[in-house]
Amino acid sequence: MSSIAINLPTELTIAQVEEFKSTVLDLIAQQDEISINDSDIIRIDTTGLQLIVAIIIYVLSLNKTLVWQCSASCILESIKKLGINEPILNQYLPH
Secondary structure, X not given: OOEEEEEOOOEEOHHHHHHHHHHHHHHHHHOOEEEEEOOOOOEEOHHHHXXXXXXXXXXXXXXXXXXXXXXXXXXXXXXXXXXXXXXXXXXXXXX
16 A cells, blocks of 8 residues: 655645645545645644645545544644534544
């Protein structure tokens, strides 16, 4: 099984989403296991969160493996502020 780590950028906002999405879709197409590394991200907006949820849904719809345990405080804070309670996302959040 081939795998790749997707490193979230320092900022994942509306300004970065389109370019990041293109890169991620190419990587997902080539691999069976995808892991997300959120150690560098310090800023995310609603569009960035939507992209993360879309990536999760897309990877799982292809029956590929996704490995991620969200640890970035900016992601966790944004999820809380926006009141997001999405079961497909919740499984990757700390309990």
